[in-house]
Amino acid sequence: MMAWLQLWTMGLLAAVAFSPAITTVSGLLVVEAENPVPIRTARKETQTVLSRQKRDWIWNSLYVEEEKPAPVAYKIGELKSSKKLEGMSFVIEGDGANTIFTVDRKGVLFVTKALDREEKSLYHLTARMYDGNRNLVEDSGDFEVQVTDINDNSPVFPGTYNGSIMERSMIGTKVVEVRATDADDPNTANGELRYSLIQDQSAFEIDSITGVISCKINTLDRETKSQYVVVVKAQDLRGMASGSTATTSVSITVTDTNDNIASFIRRSYELHVPENHKVNEKIGVLQLEDRDQLQNKEPTFIIPNDISRVFGIELSPNKDGNLMLRKALDFETLSSYTFSIQVRENLKNLRFPADNVNSAITAAQVNVKVLDVDEPPVFSQLIYYFTVEEESLGRNIGVISARDPDRANKSIRYSILDKDCPIAIDQITGQLSTLKKLDRELEATHVFQVKAQEEPNGLESFVKVNVTVKDINDNKPELAADDVFLCENDVAGTVLGTLRATDKDDQPASFTFSLASEASNFSIRDYGNSTAAIILKMGPFSLDDPKDYSVDVRVSDGGRPIQTSITKLAIESCRCDERRMRTKCKAGAQRMGVSVHALIAILLCILTILVIVILFVMRKRYQKDSLAHMKNSGEIHEQLVTYDEEGGGEMDTNGYDVSILSSACHDGSLLRRPDHHPHPSLYAMVQKPAHQPQPSACKGDMALMIEKKKDEADHDRDGFPYDTLHIYGYEGEESLAGSLSSLESSSTGSNLDYDFLSDWGPRFRTLAELYGVNEPEYYHQY
Numbered sequence: 001m002m003a004w005l006q007l008w009t010m011g012l013l014a015a016v017a018f019s020p021a022i023t024t025v026s027g028l029l030v031v032e033a034e035n036p037v038p039i040r041t042a043r044k045e046t047q048t049v050l051s052r053q054k055r056d057w058i059w060n061s062l063y064v065e066e067e068k069p070a071p072v073a074y075k076i077g078e079l080k081s082s083k084k085l086e087g088m089s090f091v092i093e094g095d096g097a098n099t100i101f102t103v104d105r106k107g108v109l110f111v112t113k114a115l116d117r118e119e120k121s122l123y124h125l126t127a128r129m130y131d132g133n134r135n136l137v138e139d140s141g142d143f144e145v146q147v148t149d150i151n152d153n154s155p156v157f158p159g160t161y162n163g164s165i166m167e168r169s170m171i172g173t174k175v176v177e178v179r180a181t182d183a184d185d186p187n188t189a190n191g192e193l194r195y196s197l198i199q200d201q202s203a204f205e206i207d208s209i210t211g212v213i214s215c216k217i218n219t220l221d222r223e224t225k226s227q228y229v230v231v232v233k234a235q236d237l238r239g240m241a242s243g244s245t246a247t248t249s250v251s252i253t254v255t256d257t258n259d260n261i262a263s264f265i266r267r268s269y270e271l272h273v274p275e276n277h278k279v280n281e282k283i284g285v286l287q288l289e290d291r292d293q294l295q296n297k298e299p300t301f302i303i304p305n306d307i308s309r310v311f312g313i314e315l316s317p318n319k320d321g322n323l324m325l326r327k328a329l330d331f332e333t334l335s336s337y338t339f340s341i342q343v344r345e346n347l348k349n350l351r352f353p354a355d356n357v358n359s360a361i362t363a364a365q366v367n368v369k370v371l372d373v374d375e376p377p378v379f380s381q382l383i384y385y386f387t388v389e390e391e392s393l394g395r396n397i398g399v400i401s402a403r404d405p406d407r408a409n410k411s412i413r414y415s416i417l418d419k420d421c422p423i424a425i426d427q428i429t430g431q432l433s434t435l436k437k438l439d440r441e442l443e444a445t446h447v448f449q450v451k452a453q454e455e456p457n458g459l460e461s462f463v464k465v466n467v468t469v470k471d472i473n474d475n476k477p478e479l480a481a482d483d484v485f486l487c488e489n490d491v492a493g494t495v496l497g498t499l500r501a502t503d504k505d506d507q508p509a510s511f512t513f514s515l516a517s518e519a520s521n522f523s524i525r526d527y528g529n530s531t532a533a534i535i536l537k538m539g540p541f542s543l544d545d546p547k548d549y550s551v552d553v554r555v556s557d558g559g560r561p562i563q564t565s566i567t568k569l570a571i572e573s574c575r576c577d578e579r580r581m582r583t584k585c586k587a588g589a590q591r592m593g594v595s596v597h598a599l600i601a602i603l604l605c606i607l608t609i610l611v612i613v614i615l616f617v618m619r620k621r622y623q624k625d626s627l628a629h630m631k632n633s634g635e636i637h638e639q640l641v642t643y644d645e646e647g648g649g650e651m652d653t654n655g656y657d658v659s660i661l662s663s664a665c666h667d668g669s670l671l672r673r674p675d676h677h678p679h680p681s682l683y684a685m686v687q688k689p690a691h692q693p694q695p696s697a698c699k700g701d702m703a704l705m706i707e708k709k710k711d712e713a714d715h716d717r718d719g720f721p722y723d724t725l726h727i728y729g730y731e732g733e734e735s736l737a738g739s740l741s742s743l744e745s746s747s748t749g750s751n752l753d754y755d756f757l758s759d760w761g762p763r764f765r766t767l768a769e770l771y772g773v774n775e776p777e778y779y780h781q782y
Contacts, residue, residue, distance in 0.1 A: 062109070062145045066117040067152055076145070079107030079127055087132025093140075094125035101125065101145065117147040118183045151190040153183035154244035155234040161250040167222040167257055168352070169215050175204060175252055178211040180234035182244075194239030199231040204252065206232060208239065213250060220254050223291045223355065228252040258296035259352075261345040262288045262319075263360035271323065274371045275331040286313070286321035286364065288343065291356065294319060302342040310337065311368070323366070331372040332407055338367050376459035377402040377412050377452040384450075384465045386432065390440040391474050393433075397423065397467060400430035402452035410454040418448045423467055425450060432467070440469040441504045471506035473559030478502050479567040485585065486549065487576035490539040496571060499524070499532040501555045509557040516552035516566040524553065534571070543575050543586055 062077045079090050090107045092098065101123070102110045123145040129138035163176030184190035195211045197204065205216045213230065230250050237243030264286065271284040290297040301313040301321050312324045321341070342363045347354060354360075379402045386398040404410045414430045416423065422435050423446060430450075438446075446467040453460035484497030501511040513524050513532035526532045534551065549571040556564045574585035760768075 062143065063148050064111055064115055064145055066147050066150045067114050068111075070111055070113050073102065073110040073112045075108055076101075076111050077109040079103065079109065079129070085131045085137065088137065089130050089134075091128045091130070092125050093128075095120075095123040097125055103127070115147045117149045117185065118153065121147050121149075121185075123147075149185035149188055149190050151184055151237060151244065153190075153236075155180040155182045155193050155236055155246040157232075157234065157246055157248035160248055161232075162253070163213065163250060164253040164255050165215055165220065166255045167220045168218065168259060169220060171216055171218050173215045175213045175215060176250060178206070178213065178232050178234075178248065178250060180211070180246055180248075182236050184236065189237050189240075191236060192238045193234045193236055196233050196235075196239075197230055198233050198247070200228060201230075203228060204230055213252075221259075221355070222254045222256045223260065226254045228254070256293040256296055258292055258298065258345070258347060259354055260291040260356050261347065261354045261360050261362070262290045262297060262299035262343050263356065263362065264343060264364040265289050265361075266364065267361055268365040268367065270367045270369070272369050272371055273325070273329060274373050275329045276373050276375055277325055277329060279325055279328055281325060282314075282322045283311075283325050283368070284323045285316065286323060286341065286366070288320050290319075290345075298346050300344045300346070302344065304339050307337065307339040311339075313341065323368075329370045330405065331370045332405065335370045335372075336368065337370075338365065340365050372406075374459060375405045376461040377454060378405050379452065379461060379463045381463070384463060385468070386465070387468045387470050388434060388438060389470045390472055391437050393437060395433050397432040397434065400425060400432065400450050400452070400463065400465065402430070402461065402463075404454055410458055412452050413455055415451050415453075416448055417451060417462075421448045422446065423448065432465075438469045440471045440506065441475065444469055444506075473505050473507055473557065473561060473563055475504040476563045476565040477509065477511055477555040477557045478565065479553055479555055479569065481553075481569055484534055484569060485572040485574050485582060486536060486539070486541060487574055487580055487582075488541050488543055489576065490536050490541065490580075492536060492538045494536040494539065495525075496522070496534040496536055499534065499553065499555075499569075501530065501557070503557050503563075505557070505559065507559055509559060512556045512558065514554045514556075516554040519551045522549070522551050522571070524551075534569075541573060543573055543584070545573070549573065 064076055068074075089105050090103045092101060092103050092109075100112055100115070102112060104110075107129075124142065125145060126140045126142050127138075128136060128140050131137050157178070157180045161176050161178050165173060165175045178195065180193055180195075182191045182193055186192065194208045195206050196208060197206050197213075203215065203217050203220065204213055206213045211232070211234075213232070228251075230252065231247055232250055233245055233247050235243045235245045265288065269284065269286055273283045277283060286301075288297075288299055290299070297319045299315070299319060299321070303311065303313055308326070310325070310327045310329075312326050314322045314324055316322050321343070340363055344362070345354075379400070384398065384400060388394040388397050400414055402412050402414070404412065411428075412430075413427050414425050415427065416425050422438060423432055424435050425432050430452075446469070448465055448467075449462050450465050451460055451462050478501060480500040480502055482498045482500075486494070486496050490496070499513050501509075501513075503509045503511075509530070511530040513526045515522075515524055521537045523535045523537060524532050525535050551569050551571065552566055553569050554564060554566050556562055572585050574582040576582050
């Protein structure tokens with residue numbers, strides 16, 4: 001750029017040296033260069049001197065006034081060239097060329113519309129000049145058109161403002177900064193703003209250039225006024241009266257500081273508290289007054305030392321004083337309390353006295369009156385603990401003591417709530433005693449509640465009592481042996497097994513082991529640490545030896561008194577390998593002593609089994625007597641089954657048919673009646689002689705036969721009480737051949753007569769007697 005300026009300057013000086021003519025037209029500077037005069041010299045020959053023309057565009061900025069109306073395009077400048085040509089023309093290009101800006105053939109530049117600087121303030125254009133033949137005479141040259149600003153915009157605030165300042169702040173403390181904007185040129189007076197307050201200027205001021213609002217007093221008091229609203233005006237043209245203005249409101253909040261001390265609302269407080277009021281609970285409120293906000297209310301209470309053991313002060317959610325009870329009250333001991341309480345506040349951050357320092361009530365008198373109430377009995381202890389020795393009747397375990405705290409001092413009655421408790425209490429004295437011997441191994445601690453009630457039916461209280469059963473050495477040790485066995489190849493001194501013992505008592509035991517009876521081949525080695533070993537005296541043994549081995553081991557626990565037990569310990573005989581691992585053992589098991597409880601249980605089981613057996617035998621005998629009674633009573637059941645299994649004509653649907661039991665006279669009854677004549681049975685007919693007449697048999701004979709069989713069965717005590725009659729009476733009844741049954745062969749309608757069998761010889765005589773009819777015995781009655 002600097003090189004270009006240097007070249008441009010040199011060209012300008014050269015043009016001046018050749019006497020150029022400078023013409024200024026409407027701010028357009030055009031440099032015109034004329035042809036130089038030829039210089040002649042004295043020479044023999046005349047020579048022609050050529051001259052060079054130089055044409056340059058030299059532009060100054062063009063200006064257009066903002067918002068100037070343009071109903072008709074108006075001139076803002078002119079384009080010129082030093083070359084005078086016929087038919088020359090100009091062409092412009094760039095921002096708004098040929099629309100906003102136009103040029104005529106003479107080079108005059110026009111504006112066709114009003115321009116807005118806030119929309120566009122600078123336009124860049126270029127120009128070219130042509131001759132009549134449209135040949136370029138002057139190349140493109142750049143120039144600018146600037147829009148000059150006018151005050152056509154007012155200041156604008158972005159919105160309302162809020163600020164805050166602490167009360168009692170120093171003068172000059174910044175509150176808030178306001179800022180307005182103006183669309184006019186900020187480099188001219190049109191865009192330069194000034195600020196001022198137009199309302200409530202008593203406590204705040206504003207910097208006219210920066211817009212900073214600050215405090216101009218140091219006596220701001222939130223308790224007097226906590227909110228200020230000021231109006232700020234912004235004006236352009238540097239605040240001149242002709243400038244445009246805008247306003248906005250600013251809300252200023254005065255924040256609180258602890259500049260007031262807490263004060264009692266009155267000088268004395270009177271409280272009434274029942275004597276049974278619960279400890280560590282509120283009994284009253286000492287209200288305070290503090291003009292500051294809650295976060296700056298910081299009271300501290302001072303209470304006398306002797307009273308602080310009974311009463312205390314705690315802050316409430318509103319930071320008042322809650323009077324708390326620290327110790328239980330007793331109307332009978334002291335019926336009222338009077339004391340003074342002071343209140344202080346932390347003002348260490350305050351550089352000046354509080355506003356109410358002279359009017360605050362910082363001390364108050366408190367009167368607490370204790371109210372008498374009927375109180376329940378009070379035990380001497382919160383929980384009672386006693387001990388009693390097991391397996392003994394404790395007559396004096398301990399004493400439960402309670403009293404009536406009231407002045408009436410009523411008598412107290414004691415009782416135990418648990419009905420199954422093995423411990424009793426004396427109703428008047430509260431003396432505890434045992435109802436039975438206690439066993440620590442069954443229950444080591446007895447916990448129950450004792451009730452104390454004022455007589456006759458007054459208030460009652462309860463207390464928890466723990467009675468611990470003290471252990472004595474009353475349990476015999478029990479032998480616990482590991483695998484005890486001997487091998488066939490064991491030699492003298494072999495350890496056959498280890499012995500241990502257990503004891504149900506709580507006392508530490510020191511067990512000792514010994515043989516209760518002399519053993520020929522075994523001994524016990526006591527290690528002295530509550531263990532022992534069974535030692536073999538001599539060996540070897542044979543598994544085929546039928547003898548079983550056992551030892552009687554005596555175990556003592558070493559307590560006071562010493563408890564001893566004797567247990568028979570069986571020793572198993574086995575065949576072992578080289579590592580003394582059992583491979584085969586003879587039948588036999590370790591035998592231990594049986595306790596008394598186990599023996600009682602075994603005896604009870606045996607007794608129960610005997611009772612069950614006796615009851616079972618009695619039941620069987622009763623059933624047999626019942627069956628005999630059934631035979632005698634005639635309660636007999638018959639099963640009548642009709643086998644009608646032959647095909648072709650039988651009545652297949654009558655599986656059970658009793659029609660054959662109907663009488664010969666077709667009266668349909670199996671029982672004999674007085675109005676009917678007796679009928680002979682088939683057994684009667686079988687016993688008839690062959691020479692007697694043979695009346696035909698009827699169907700009633702079957703009924704008579706059944707009655708006969710029933711009578712025989714009823715009188716037979718050795719027979720089974722049920723009869724089954726198989727009847728084959730209807731074979732082929734519906735067929736053309738007729739029935740094949742022989743039951744109706746002796747009936748009256750039969751066409752067969754078996755008397756002729758008597759003529760066949762001795763071989764058929766028995767058959768003729770069976771089927772013949774004997775007239776005199778036909779009507780035999782049963």
